[in-house]
């Protein structure tokens with residue numbers, strides 16, 4: 713991709729509605745009928761864990777076609793030591809612009825800023841297909857798990873240096889920025905700010921179920 717084909721920049725307040733609409737277009741019916749990622753983005757900007765310096769948009773053909781957000785999270789070892797990390801997500805590219813390398817640009821650009829901020833680890837919960845090419849590895853490879861020694865297949869870790877992990881076990885301590893999304897009525901109400909869209913089943917919802925309920929055991 714030619715650098716003249718796009719503009720990557722920080723999100724500004726003026727972009728909020730356009731970014732939320734883009735997220736709605738990208739995530740609609742993907743994980744379940746409808747979506748809540750546009751509401752997630754809306755509420756996360758006011759959460760204490762939100763990192764505005766990392767919220768980026770990418771423009772092509774004079775409009776915003778992608779966005780990426782990050783929040784603060786932590787890992788805790790068995791002695792109670794905390795390691796500050798960042799959690800990436802949501803990331804999305806408008807359906808008309810997918811599979812052209814735009815998410816790669818968003819990730820690689822913001823990874824540099826994450827590193828300069830002093831973090832050595834990015835974590836996200838998602839479909840491995842989207843991230844392994846960016847150097848993410850299974851959480852199991854770094855001994856990072858959920859409470860109860862659960863290593864979700866979708867828990868993906870991007871380490872920026874070889875000494876970011878030394879084999880000890882770390883518990884992932886996510887933030888609760890997505891908690892408001894459980895309020896389905898609030899999501900429905902917020903959705904009225906956007907053009908009508910039809911909720912429907914599609915196969916990606918089964919794929920999402922499989923990925924989000926799978927764990928790595930050996």
Ligand SMILES: CC(C)(COP(=O)(O)OP(=O)(O)OC[C@H]1O[C@@H](n2cnc3c(N)ncnc32)[C@H](O)[C@@H]1OP(=O)(O)O)[C@@H](O)C(=O)NCCC(=O)NCCS
Pocket residue numbers: 738739742803804805806809810811812813814815816817837838839841842843845
């Ligand atoms: C997932 C998403 C952000 C990827 O953005 P994109 O711009 O289409 O991705 P890119 O073109 O930069 O591709 C990135 C890499 O992932 C791979 N990839 C992308 N989509 C893939 C898919 N569906 N299956 C397998 N590999 C895929 C590409 O091969 C590419 O690898 P490469 O850089 O080595 O060539 C975009 O498809 C999207 O917005 N989807 C809907 C929302 C979503 O699922 N967000 C992520 C939540 S977990």
